[in-house]
Amino acid sequence: MDTSVAPPLPVANPLTEFFWEGTRAHKLLILRCQSCGHFVHYPRPVCERCLSEDLAPEEVSGNATLYSYTITMKPWHPFWVDKVPYVLASVELPEQPDLKMLTNIVECEHDALEIGMPVEVTFRQVAAELTLPFFKPVGS
Amino acid sequence: MGSRSAVIVGIGRTAYRRGSGRTTLGMATEACRAALDDAGMPVSEVDGIVCFSTGDSVIPILVGYALGLDGLAYPLEIKGGGNYASIVVAQAVAAVEAGMCETALVYRSLNSLSGHRYGRVDGALVAEGHIQYGAPHGYLVPGQWFAMMARRHMHDYGSTYEDLGHVAIQTRAHAANNPHAILRTPITMDDYLDSRWIYDPFRIYDCALEADGAAAVLVTTAERARDLKQPAVRMLGHAAWLGAGGLPDQWPDMSALYSANVGPRLWDMTGLTPGDMDLACLYDCFTYTTLATLEDYGFCGKGEAGRFFADGRATYGGDVVVNPHGGLLSEAYIHGMNHHFEAVLQLRGQAGERQVKDAALCLVSAGTGPYGGALVYGRD
Numbered sequence: 001m002d003t004s005v006a007p008p009l010p011v012a013n014p015l016t017e018f019f020w021e022g023t024r025a026h027k028l029l030i031l032r033c034q035s036c037g038h039f040v041h042y043p044r045p046v047c048e049r050c051l052s053e054d055l056a057p058e059e060v061s062g063n064a065t066l067y068s069y070t071i072t073m074k075p076w077h078p079f080w081v082d083k084v085p086y087v088l089a090s091v092e093l094p095e096q097p098d099l100k101m102l103t104n105i106v107e108c109e110h111d112a113l114e115i116g117m118p119v120e121v122t123f124r125q126v127a128a129e130l131t132l133p134f135f136k137p138v139g140s
Numbered sequence: 141m142g143s144r145s146a147v148i149v150g151i152g153r154t155a156y157r158r159g160s161g162r163t164t165l166g167m168a169t170e171a172c173r174a175a176l177d178d179a180g181m182p183v184s185e186v187d188g189i190v191c192f193s194t195g196d197s198v199i200p201i202l203v204g205y206a207l208g209l210d211g212l213a214y215p216l217e218i219k220g221g222g223n224y225a226s227i228v229v230a231q232a233v234a235a236v237e238a239g240m241c242e243t244a245l246v247y248r249s250l251n252s253l254s255g256h257r258y259g260r261v262d263g264a265l266v267a268e269g270h271i272q273y274g275a276p277h278g279y280l281v282p283g284q285w286f287a288m289m290a291r292r293h294m295h296d297y298g299s300t301y302e303d304l305g306h307v308a309i310q311t312r313a314h315a316a317n318n319p320h321a322i323l324r325t326p327i328t329m330d331d332y333l334d335s336r337w338i339y340d341p342f343r344i345y346d347c348a349l350e351a352d353g354a355a356a357v358l359v360t361t362a363e364r365a366r367d368l369k370q371p372a373v374r375m376l377g378h379a380a381w382l383g384a385g386g387l388p389d390q391w392p393d394m395s396a397l398y399s400a401n402v403g404p405r406l407w408d409m410t411g412l413t414p415g416d417m418d419l420a421c422l423y424d425c426f427t428y429t430t431l432a433t434l435e436d437y438g439f440c441g442k443g444e445a446g447r448f449f450a451d452g453r454a455t456y457g458g459d460v461v462v463n464p465h466g467g468l469l470s471e472a473y474i475h476g477m478n479h480h481f482e483a484v485l486q487l488r489g490q491a492g493e494r495q496v497k498d499a500a501l502c503l504v505s506a507g508t509g510p511y512g513g514a515l516v517y518g519r520d
Contacts (some may be wrong), residue, residue: 007275007278008276008280010267010276011268011276012272013268013269040258042273042387067394068288068291068292068294068295069288069291070284070285070288070339070340071339071340071350072278072340073285073336073338074337074338076260076261076278076280076281077261077265079207079278081361083278085340086278087407088278088510089288090288090389090394100311102274102277102389103317104278115291115295116295126276130276132276132277
């Protein structure tokens with residue numbers, strides 16, 4: 001089994017490169033409208049609320065609640081061959097209602113997973129150029 | 141241009157197989173020719189062809205060319221998945237009614253098992269665009285997202301694995317009466333609960349049956365239909381909602397699907413209610429899609445669909461017969477076009493052993509997650 005294989009690597013573009021630079025520095029950055037204060041994720045060129053194009057990354061708290069999750073049992077890519085089952089999740093950030101992002105829940109037994117549970121960001125380097133924002137139960 | 145109306149006059153399909161050994165062109169032309177033969181219409185009258193594809197299939201002008209047509213007045217290929225399986229029919233009806241073409245074929249042809257598989261990652265995955273926020277975390281196939289939606293529904297409404305199981309069991313029981321279905325052996329709740337996990341809360345029996353094949357419908361004017369072989373079927377209304385930019389994880393309320401938006405508009409537009417439907421061909425890429433859309437379209441309350449199935453309300457003698465052909469789960473994953481074939485067959489009273497008695501009205505839905513549409517067919 002080849003465990004040196006990398007996961008699918010993000011192809012950063014001018015809209016998203018800040019996010020990956022942030023994770024490498026262990027900061028969770030979300031694009032925010034500098035005109036009305038609305039957070040925008042996924043990164044887009046225009047604020048959906050006020051249509052301002054004046055957006056800039058801002059560091060968020062790193063706190064979240066678990067919105068939903070699925071436990072993937074089958075590796076769909078060589079990187080996960082020795083990592084199944086793994087928890088793919090959507091977490092809701094407290095900075096704004098419905099501000100959700102995809103992640104993995106780590107450091108948590110599967111039968112302890114509970115929608116609504118508080119989680120916090122934890123950064124892990126998974127490839128030379130890639131650090132991912134995972135979430136773990138608060139206090140774990 | 142005028143107030144003429146369009147109707148469905150023919151249906152066609154190939155065999156559905158686990159591995160066709162055929163091209164999407166070969167299957168598309170076969171399904172289209174079958175629809176023309178069904179109607180008793182010469183191919184020379186076709187001047188419109190509509191399809192949807194994710195880039196995995198042949199385009200309309202090549203199908204027309206292969207069928208001996210010099211060209212098409214209304215060729216349209218919509219890029220997308222099963223969420224467009226009702227929009228393509230509505231487009232053909234609209235095009236004929238607007239006078240942009242006289243007669244239109246609508247097809248979907250795909251090798252969803254032997255060709256591009258939605259439930260598999262082929263080769264190196266390039267995490268571009270929005271995919272860069274999912275794929276590095278192992279969000280690789282669409283079903284993972286719908287599994288997450290199902291999990292949220294379980295949390296909000298107390299639905300269970302067994303509720304999903306009831307959908308799988310009933311759908312398979314229907315397929316047993318359909319010689320065209322690939323999987324026809326009935327399953328029990330024990331079979332369901334013992335089937336292998338794919339992505340919790342989904343087991344293999346929760347997932348569409350990836351297969352190869354094509355299905356087509358033929359649309360022309362009501363006036364022309366009078367001279368054709370089959371009784372015409374009419375689209376009584378169509379509504380769609382393509383939400384959240386196509387990003388399932390940004391849909392605000394994951395315990396509901398696109399259908400929460402489409403259902404009320406469709407009933408308002410047609411003046412009909414769920415109770416009027418004799419059968420429903422619900423897009424069922426996963427058991428959860430059947431369950432949540434049944435609720436969203438108003439056949440029962442939120443959280444009640446599992447019980448609805450368990451109590452026999454989704455089959456013969458119940459409220460509405462859901463997927464009498466066995467759906468995408470047990471007939472074949474023809475991306476929702478097979479639902480249109482079944483609806484028309486039933487409304488013409490030609491479904492044989494599985495005929496829904498006096499079937500006059502049928503809901504056909506398409507899609508899941510934040511995007512999809514639905515239409516109602518009625519006997520003309």
